[in-house]
Amino acid sequence: MKIDVVYRGKKLILEFDKEKVKVQDILKHLNLSRYYAFVIKDGEILDENEYIKDGEVVRVVNAISGG
Amino acid sequence: MKKCFKCKNKASVFLPQHRLSLCKDHYIQWFESRVEKTVKEFKMFTKQDSILVSVSGGKDSLSLWNALYKLGYNVDGFYINLGIGEYSQRSKELATAFSEKIGRKLYILELSDEILPIPEIRKVDFKPACSVCGTVKRYYMNKKAKELGYNIITTGHNLDDESAVLFSNTINWNIDYLKRQYPVLNEENGFIRKVKPLCKISEKESAMYAILSNIDYIEEECPFSEGATSIDYKIYLSILEEKSPGTKLRFYSEFLRNMYSILKSSEKVELGKCEICGEPSLNKICAVCNLKRKLKEKEVL
Numbered sequence: 103m104k105i106d107v108v109y110r111g112k113k114l115i116l117e118f119d120k121e122k123v124k125v126q127d128i129l130k131h132l133n134l135s136r137y138y139a140f141v142i143k144d145g146e147i148l149d150e151n152e153y154i155k156d157g158e159v160v161r162v163v164n165a166i167s168g169g
Numbered sequence: 170m171k172k173c174f175k176c177k178n179k180a181s182v183f184l185p186q187h188r189l190s191l192c193k194d195h196y197i198q199w200f201e202s203r204v205e206k207t208v209k210e211f212k213m214f215t216k217q218d219s220i221l222v223s224v225s226g227g228k229d230s231l232s233l234w235n236a237l238y239k240l241g242y243n244v245d246g247f248y249i250n251l252g253i254g255e256y257s258q259r260s261k262e263l264a265t266a267f268s269e270k271i272g273r274k275l276y277i278l279e280l281s282d283e284i285l286p287i288p289e290i291r292k293v294d295f296k297p298a299c300s301v302c303g304t305v306k307r308y309y310m311n312k313k314a315k316e317l318g319y320n321i322i323t324t325g326h327n328l329d330d331e332s333a334v335l336f337s338n339t340i341n342w343n344i345d346y347l348k349r350q351y352p353v354l355n356e357e358n359g360f361i362r363k364v365k366p367l368c369k370i371s372e373k374e375s376a377m378y379a380i381l382s383n384i385d386y387i388e389e390e391c392p393f394s395e396g397a398t399s400i401d402y403k404i405y406l407s408i409l410e411e412k413s414p415g416t417k418l419r420f421y422s423e424f425l426r427n428m429y430s431i432l433k434s435s436e437k438v439e440l441g442k443c444e445i446c447g448e449p450s451l452n453k454i455c456a457v458c459n460l461k462r463k464l465k466e467k468e469v470l
Binding site for chain 2: 111135137147149
């Protein structure tokens with residue numbers, strides 16, 4: 103399954119070798135922790151156990167910034 | 170998804186360190202009330218004060234500006250264009266758009282008019298970019314706030330920023346820095362009062378507030394912050410947080426409660442005035458005048 107993700111202003115296509123992908127799988131794929139990152143769809147924050155459907159576009163927010 | 174603790178509707182947000190689930194509206198309310206409680210706990214300012222928010226265009230400064238504005242404080246913004254290519258251009262646009270949205274003033278200072286843009290300074294000054302940025306931001310924020318007649322400067326430093334700095338200062342036992350690590354730095358010797366109302370709000374909480382409040386902020390990282398040690402420290406602390414939620418808040422809050430008072434009572438660092446510009450400084454020449462002198466020596470200014 104492929105999922106379109108917007109991450110820090112860039113579009114990414116994430117590939118998974120399973121057909122059902124949860125929010126937590128996306129965070130894991132990007133090596134992010136739920137303690138500082140989350141996933142949003144249509145302006146709503148998704149629960150980490152929610153499934154992402156094929157063709158849906160989600161935005162991943164990594165709250166950690168440097169400086 | 171869990172239910173909102175307040176209204177039993179579907180929760181949008183779960184805060185593990187507070188063991189709290191909240192819907193969108195109650196989360197926004199929780200955030201603003203936490204900001205107000207922090208302002209009152211540390212006696213940062215009142216509704217009679219003229220406050221200037223240091224705005225970068227990122228989630229923290231815009232969330233802070235939004236929350237203070239909604240809470241009824243008299244608060245305008247100050248943006249420094251650091252001249253870091255597209256990143257600065259975009260963040261300036263977002264800061265300007267936000268100020269127009271809430272109808273508050275945004276003052277813009279072009280670093281290229283005062284010294285040089287950061288990428289030019291970087292060519293001759295090899296200090297980490299974040300350190301140069303911090304120096305010029307602190308200097309011009311203080312100088313301009315005084316000139317414009319504001320009596321409080323507020324910055325969007327959050328719990329992750331503060332605990333990462335505390336971690337770094339503790340690892341290095343940097344006592345002089347630890348003595349100044351308090352969310353309120355009172356006015357003295359040419360410095361105006363500087364406060365951090367987001368010091369008990371995590372970076373994720375701040376980002377969630379920005380998203381749920383429809384605040385358009387710059388998500389891209391500054392290109393010069395790549396590899397900053399503060400990011401490493403934040404990651405280390407998040408590993409501890411994952412094992413034991415609330416660790417960061419405890420580390421920071423208990424430092425303020427138990428350690429800061431001991432440090433504060435020890436010998437105070439005396440501030441003088443810079444011989445060149447008259448701004449407050451620990452040394453005869455302040456960091457910005459020193460930087461300018463260095464740039465002139467290298468004939469780039």
